[in-house]
Amino acid sequence: MKPLAYVLASLWLLALLSLFTVVKPQDVFGMVFNPEVQYALALSIITSSISTVLVMLLAFPTAYELSKGSKFLEPLLSLPNAMPPVAVGATLLIFFSRTYLGSLINSLLHIVFSIPGLVIAQSVVSFPLALKPLKSAFKTIDEDVILALRSYGCHGLRLLSKLFKGIKDSFKSASLLVFSRSLAEFGASVTLAGAIRFKTETLPIAIYLNLESGDVAKVISLIAISAILAFLILSISMRWEVDES
């Protein structure tokens, strides 16, 4: 029903625009050049990009394996998406700080309360989002063709690289999904990497910190940047969908 869509879109737009009535728009725009805001924006884009690459590299072969059928692995791998993000973050925090193996990894990679922790938290939470579309895409390729190719000696990475061509549209959509989820990640990140200004301060964490300290102009500026980024990602995603159809 189109009228309902218009009403809901208008309400959401109203809520967004009303932010600019709380503080002067020029104060909000001025904040865009604030070092803290720029740090949060840069850190968000960098960590989300790394997480996206990491997730897609791991999700691609995993989804291929799962497409052959697995009743137990998929729910387990998808768990971080269904659990509260703070619970995922707490699990990772306890693992990396209180267990022998986790502490060993942490001593090498400095995950807890530092930037690598952001990447880990974003990756763990967004990984299931890539798994499902990629698995569905792999399922469209007939199992017998894959068996035939294996019988000719084509297997492993060589086979996967050839199959990539057939699922590249799903791969692109999944990448955007993972990137946008990583950008928006807060609960797991703040628990594992902490909310430390100019260190682990991504856009959502910066919103949280500035909301706590009452800097409303900065908060609104950060919200505006987040909304513009999300809008850009959605626009690219929609354009890809149009191109595919």
Add this chain to the structure above:
Amino acid sequence: MRVKDFRYGYRSLEFGPLSFEVNGVLAVMGPNGAGKSSLLRALVGGIKAFGYIEVDGKVIHNGKKGLKPEKRPIAYVPQKDPAIPFLTVEENLMLASKEIDEDLLDELGIKKYLNVKVAKLSGGQRKRVGIAMALSSKKKVLLLDEPLSGIDPESRELVIDVILKRSKGKDIVWVTHFEDVLKFSNSVLRLQPVRSNLS
């Protein structure tokens, strides 16, 4: 290829046990649901199987364990989609062999489609691509699932001729519904649901 006490199938459905030897061309026939296509999948290592398979004196499956499909000296052409639809004929052929045998493609009538995506070909043309891939793969045994389905009646003998000419010294197992193919086969395995007999 020698197959002994071979059972195969899926969780709820099991076929066999079968024992047979392939010396030249073996035709596998039987009604739908007799396990013909599943037999080929099991021989190539795609589904669960128990028993013994030997090719050229080398055991490739014994008991529950067997070599992976890529390690077996067996090439398999499935019934439905024998090639990756979103790749061109040339790209598909390169997956089976490092070199493209243009004479073989010419004989099969698909040379002109080398740069065409498989998805754009007819069922019969796709089947020819699959056959070309299997023949190019230099494997000792060819498993062909309904190799003549989709191929027009006047071209069937030509395709059979190419398969037989190009696979000299190899064993062929083909699943078929066409009785007229029997004259090209050395032996016939007639499968019945659950039970089977070698004639």
